[in-house]
Amino acid sequence: MAQAQVTQTQLNQSQPIYNNNYGMPPTSSSDTSSSDTSANAIISTNKSKLAKTQLKVLPLHDNEYIQIQRYFLKGLPHARIHTIIKLQMPTKLVEAHEQYKKTLLNNPSYGSNMTTNNLISSMKSNNNLDKHTNTMFHGTKISCNPQRFINGNSNFCLFNCGMCGIIQNGNQGKYSRFNGRMWFANNSAISLGYCGLSTSRTMFNCTPFSSKNSLMAMFVVDVVSLQTSDIIIVDVDAATLPKYLILFEPGF
Ligand SMILES: [Zn+2]
Structure with a gap:
């Protein structure tokens, strides 16, 4: 009887630790995002390199659309999603992001409490990178009307537009209003506080923003961090890679 209890305890310990640890959204988008990342990496090395971000409007029935929608609406259940755009970032940004993951794992302080075997096998496993x-x-x-993206027009504001900047170049600490640090939240309700209209409406090469159109923009971003928490703050651009742009009305 005592033996059976020990076995049971071991089973109980090993399973939840493996499943719960890394703060991925409970939508289990971990499957798509990790396979997606490696698929993108393969595509980008085999095919011509992307110099500019590709925008793809996701159909409503698309599995990725459904997962992102669920994750987003958890924090903002009354929001109305207008469009979810999948972003394929320029190859140099994708490569810098992948390189950052490797650098993090090779950092001597990383894995100091892992056995050598674990460390070696985890470094060999590509999946572990994610x-x-x-x-x-x-x-x-x-600062602009994002409606044009849906019609296939991808002209961007030259400056003063956070959305256009991130679509083209990813998150950049130099544009942070927080001393070079970039903030990310795992709850859309928290990130909503950072959305809105730019106060200076300087725009070029862009459709002027109409007051009738009250779309807001929120990105879904892969953020590499050893610490998992509701809010992650990073100061390295390559730690981040935008994956989706959600255009929405907050619904209040
Ligand atoms: Zn813009």
């Missing part, structure tokens, strides 16, 4: 990747939200200001 285990510190957190799917997070990032709200930003917009």
Whole structure:
């Protein structure tokens, strides 16, 4: 009887630790995002390199759309999603992001409490590269009407538009209003506080923002961090890679 209890305890311990640890959204988008990342990496090395971000409007029935929608609406159940755009970032940003993951794992302080065997096998496993990747939200200001993206027009504001900047170049600490640090939350309600209209409406090459159109912009970003928490703050651009842009009305 005592033996049976020990076995049971071991089973109970090993399973939840493996499943719960890394703060991925409970939508189990870990499957798509990790396989998706490696698929993108393969595509980007085999095919011509992307110099500019590709925007793809996701159909409503698309599995990725459904997962992102569920994750987003958890924090903002009354919001109305207008469009979810999948972002394929320029190859150099994807490569810098992948390199950052490797650098993190090779850091001597990483894995100091792992056995050598664990460390070696985890470094060989490509899947392990994604285990510190957190799917997070990032709200930003917009100076233009994002409706044009849906019609296939991808002209961008030259400056003063957080949305256009992130679509083209990813999150950049130099544009942070927080001393070079970039904030990400795993709850869309928190990130909503950072959304809105840019106060200075300087725009070029962009459709002027109409007051009739009250769309807001929130990004879903892969953020690599050893610490998993509701809010992750990073100061390295390559730690982040935008995956989706959600255009929405907050619903209040
Ligand atoms: Zn813009």
